[in-house]
Amino acid sequence: MKPSTLLVAVVMTAASAIASAQTETRVDVAQTPEGAIATGTATLTARIVKIDAPTRTVSLKSADGKTTDLVVGPEARNFEQLKVGDTVTIAYREALALSLKKGSGPLAVHERKISERAAPGAKPGGTIGREVTITADVIDFDTTARSVTLKGPKGRTMVLLVGDPERMNGIKRGDRVEAVYTEAVAVSVQPAAAR
Template sequence: MKRTTLLAAALMAAATASAWAQPETRVDVTQSPGQATATGTAKLTARIVKIDAPTRTVSLKSADGRTTDLVVGPEARNFEQLKVGDTVTIEYKEALTMSLKKGKGPLAMNEREISDRAAPGARPGGTVGREVTVTADVVAVNTSARTVTLKGPKGRTVDLVVEDPERLKEIKKGDRVEAVYTEAVAVSVQPAAGK
């Protein structure tokens, strides 16, 4: 299965699951000289209450009692190991790291796949996602609005808000920045207690 289809399936599962239960969310920001990273995580846990093996449909029940059905595609290994009572955890993570790069060089955008499927015979689960790295030029700095305008390799511009006024002082028109955006969905399954 293509990565984009697998990613879409995983995101659809996470989005569907989040519609029936309030996920646990967390946002972290770390800063160091010339670099800042913001990371957001949403985590949802549910229990398997029914499995329809012929259609590969699993019914999950959240802590608040809501139930939803998810179809598990053939790309998910070890489906036959799933049991009623098992706990399923879906974790969605996004991270954005901005680094100030002095000097010149080519503008660029690179994307790489992140995937880690369960080995045959192991507990079901895995991770799927992507990492995008963009090198862009600073074409404008607006200190009153606390924004920086970046121009990427395809000529598109984007305005980013810089919350820290001290960081904004370090950036000027003509600087080069590197942004790394990562998103991933991880699914893990733990056996029911006493199994």
């Protein structure tokens, strides 16, 4: 399976598991001298209640009693280390860093894959995601609404909230700025408590 296909499969699986169960959600916003960073994290913790080794399917039961079946692809190392009773934590994280500094160069979108797998012999786990950097033009800004409208490659536009209106000082229509977006899914497994 290609890394991008794997990313989509993991994100979709985690998103459906997170959507159908109780999750812990947190959003943080940090102001920096260059801009702002907003980070959102949704975390699901569940217990393994069944493992079907031939199909590599794991049944997870969350604290609210909902059960979700996940197929663990062959890319995931150490499947044989999983045991009924193990605790699985799935964390989906998104972050947007906006820098309103003038730049140069062509309008562009650059994507970088992020991945880390468990060491051989360890409990399964790891992180997979992507980081997208967008270079775009300012086509409008609204100091009252504290927002800026950007136009990137292929003519796509987006409106971003800036927060502090002073961050728009010196920025005008036609200026080039940069935004960085990351998303990642991290999975960790803790062994069942000894009896």
